[in-house]
Amino acid sequence: MTPVPVRLISIAVTVSPAGSAPQASFPPQDIASFLAFCAGEWLALRSCFELESGQSPLPTSAGAGDGDGDGDAWHSSERAELLVAYLEPAASGDAGGLALRPPGGGAVRELHFSHDGSFRSQAAPQPGAPETTGAAARQQGGSWQLWPDGSLELTVRGPSAIVRERIWFTKPNLRLRSSVEHGPEGSPGRASFSSEIRRVSRPTASAAPAA
Numbered sequence: 107m108t109p110v111p112v113r114l115i116s117i118a119v120t121v122s123p124a125g126s127a128p129q130a131s132f133p134p135q136d137i138a139s140f141l142a143f144c145a146g147e148w149l150a151l152r153s154c155f156e157l158e159s160g161q162s163p164l165p166t167s168a169g170a171g172d173g174d175g176d177g178d179a180w181h182s183s184e185r186a187e188l189l190v191a192y193l194e195p196a197a198s199g200d201a202g203g204l205a206l207r208p209p210g211g212g213a214v215r216e217l218h219f220s221h222d223g224s225f226r227s228q229a230a231p232q233p234g235a236p237e238t239t240g241a242a243a244r245q246q247g248g249s250w251q252l253w254p255d256g257s258l259e260l261t262v263r264g265p266s267a268i269v270r271e272r273i274w275f276t277k278p279n280l281r282l283r284s285s286v287e288h289g290p291e292g293s294p295g296r297a298s299f300s301s302e303i304r305r306v307s308r309p310t311a312s313a314a315p316a317a
Contacts, residue, residue, distance in 0.1 A: 132278045133256035137201045137219055140258050143275060144204055145192035152300040153183045205230055225250050266290060279304035
């Protein structure tokens with residue numbers, strides 16, 4: 107996937123999300139800084155597109171609802187909240203990671219990144235819970251690449267599909283994500299786009315000086 111150039115303004119900010127992420131400058135210049143910027147509480151608007159047999163590529167209209175058979179692709183949009191915590195590197199070759207809590211308080215999933223360009227995704231261990239085996243214990247892996255424009259591209263190759271997701275910031279508290287799933291023959295089968303705004307606390311008003 108060819109990255110789309112993003113015009114960024116270089117400024118200095120302090121990121122203080124959940125998970126004790128380190129301070130970072132904007133735009134992020136390395137994978138550790140990028141992960142630090144991902145930590146926080148996000149309000150997301152996500153649109154999904156799914157292509158049906160015999161239809162044209164991605165829909166050009168923003169209409170929602172099921173396709174009626176005349177070439178309109180299925181489309182849906184949803185709002186959600188996502189809590190992302192920063193994970194410190196566990197070993198010398200690690201670049202850090204993220205713990206993702208989906209909307210509704212579901213199971214937490216962890217992403218662990220390595221400096222060699224690989225990452226793995228796994229369910230977060232639950233305190234006191236028995237170890238899982240089989241499919242529940244399987245890890246999903248992939249590769250990552252940080253482009254010069256400051257965007258991060260994740261690639262996951264499965265037995266029947268390849269998913270590429272691109273994540274980038276236009277502002278320190280505004281994150282965009284796009285993903286495209288390709289079938290074995292290379293044709294796109296599913297796509298999504300998300301715009302996410304970080305929830306930030308308002309600064310405490312200082313007390314007025316005594317008269």
